[in-house]
Amino acid sequence: MSKKNINVTDIILPIISVIIALGTAFIFHACGAKEDGSFMNCHWAECVVIGLGILMTFLSCAHLCTSSAQAKMGLSLSLAAVSVFTALVPGVVIKLCMMKDMRCHTVMRPAVTVLCAVMLAACVVDMFIRKKKGSN
Numbered sequence: 001m002s003k004k005n006i007n008v009t010d011i012i013l014p015i016i017s018v019i020i021a022l023g024t025a026f027i028f029h030a031c032g033a034k035e036d037g038s039f040m041n042c043h044w045a046e047c048v049v050i051g052l053g054i055l056m057t058f059l060s061c062a063h064l065c066t067s068s069a070q071a072k073m074g075l076s077l078s079l080a081a082v083s084v085f086t087a088l089v090p091g092v093v094i095k096l097c098m099m100k101d102m103r104c105h106t107v108m109r110p111a112v113t114v115l116c117a118v119m120l121a122a123c124v125v126d127m128f129i130r131k132k133k134g135s136n
Contacts, residue, residue, distance in 0.1 A: 006064070007126075007129060009076075009122050009123075009125055009126035009129065010063060010064045010072075010126075011064070012122050013056075013060035013063055013064070013076075013079060013119070013122055013123070013126070014057060014060040014061055014063075014064055016056075016060075016115060016118055016119045016122060017053060017056035017057040017059075017060045017079075017119070018053075018057055019115060020049070020052075020053035020056060020086065020112065020115050020116070020119070021050055021053025021054050021056070021057055022053075023111065023115070024046055024049045024050050024053060024108065024111075024112060025046075025050050027111075028107045028108050028111035028112070029046055029103075029107075029108060030042035030043050030045060030046035030090075030096075030103060030104040030108045031043065031097060031102050031103045031104050040097055040104075041094055041095050041096060041097070042090070042094075042096045042097050042102070042103075042104035042108070044094055045089050045090040045091075045093075045094035045096060045104070045108075046090075046104075046108060048089050048093070048094060049086055049089050049090060049108075049112055052082060052085065052086040052089065053086070055082060056079055056082055056083065056086070056119065059075055059078055059079050059082065060075075060079060062075055063075040063076065063079070063126075069130050069133065072126070072130055073127060073130045073131070076123045076126045076127045076130070077123070077127065079119065079123045080119075080120050080123035080124065080127075083116040083117075083119040083120045083123065084116070084120060086112065086116050087112060087113050087116035087117065087120075089112070090104065090108055090109040090112055090113075091105075091109050096108075096109065
């Protein structure tokens with residue numbers, strides 16, 4: 001049986017992923033439904049971010065469970081790409097509310113951007129660590 005090669009980024013990546021998914025759903029969610037029961041665009045941006053957070057959770061758990069350095073490198077690269085796209089969803093890919101003082105602009109977008117930046121940084125650190133170990 002091969003030895004697991006676990007470092008701190010293996011633990012950080014799933015934690016950030018879960019925070020992105022669950023945090024967007026329950027803590028820093030977008031604006032609520034309108035009076036007529038319909039939703040604004042920011043609701044759909046929230047749904048996409050939650051889905052991408054779930055995808056990142058699966059990828060980061062696969063990263064944690066695998067022992068192959070090449071697979072970890074590929075998963076880190078995938079997570080980096082998904083985190084960049086996730087950061088672009090609220091406001092760029094899907095437009096948010098017209099008023100800049102709405103919850104989607106003041107809470108959801110900044111939280112998602114910061115968490116995705118942390119995820120991207122953790123992925124870059126992980127890839128750097130794996131590359132450094134591979135060159136030895």
